[in-house]
């Protein structure tokens with residue numbers, strides 16, 4: 001059975017590309033100056049290359065060996081595949097992303113942090129970004145053993161790297177917009193237990209006030225836009241300018257409106273000098289049930305081309 005893809009996927013990908021396009025155009029001058037300070041053949045080789053076009057290849061050489069192990073203090077225990085003895089970790093860690101037209105060198109944490117000295121990187125979104133952050137912190141820690149946990153400014157988790165004066169943190173905002181639970185009113189008689197009110201034009205407080213702290217921001221949302229998270233009895237109800245949107249929007253229409261609003265908020269309010277990325281969706285990979293129904297990931301290899309949609 002192929003893994004289930006969320007029905008919102010086409011929307012997400014389309015809008016994500018739009019978003020990415022908008023930012024890549026507005027960011028060109030900045031990114032050019034940044035990369036010009038990196039003077040190696042790597043950049044010249046990658047500059048004409050689309051890093052997103054490529055394949056996963058199985059590479060049993062030690063180049064794919066992880067830079068960290070189960071002792072990394074930034075792991076979230078339930079997600080620590082090493083400590084929880086997930087089977088076939090050696091095989092899983094042997095997969096390497098190989099862009100079609102160039103080499104993607106393995107990250108060099110020392111060099112990366114040196115280039116980022118006195119700068120801060122923020123992740124905003126759902127657990128996909130959190131997972132990425134955790135792995136990233138564990139990798140960067142190789143270059144600075146004095147790294148400390150950092151949870152200020154409403155960050156959900158993060159780390160500070162004293163040797164380089166760099167902070168890397170994650171702000172949890174699963175829908176990006178502000179949303180809050182509103183219990184059922186006695187006057188309502190519609191079979192609902194209550195609603196989640198989503199203000200499509202207001203960013204979640206967890207990140208709205210901290211964007212100027214970061215030099216680089218990576219956004220994502222996706223896996224929460226499903227009826228498994230928000231079933232009919234406890235649905236999302238969308239508001240704009242403080243009023244319910246009428247006629248009410250369905251889940252995926254709501255996603256589209258939230259993305260449009262958050263994109264325009266970010267363009268308007270986040271300083272132009274901030275380098276912004278939009279992270280795309282990944283497929284779900286629960287097998288034998290959902291995440292909360294005893295489902296688990298039994299796969300040891302990436303999806304095949306024909307399994308992507």
Ligand SMILES: *[C@@H]1O[C@H](CO)[C@@H](O)[C@H](O)[C@H]1NC(C)=O
Pocket residue numbers: 118119120165
């Ligand atoms: C550390 O970086 C921040 C910017 O993120 C800067 O304001 C501060 O002066 C730096 N501290 C030192 C000791 O260089």
Ligand SMILES: *[C@@H]1O[C@H](CO)[C@@H](O)[C@H](O)[C@H]1NC(C)=O
Pocket residue numbers: 294
């Ligand atoms: C959950 O999975 C475990 C391991 O496969 C199995 O032993 C158990 O019976 C499952 N429980 C349910 C409720 O399906």
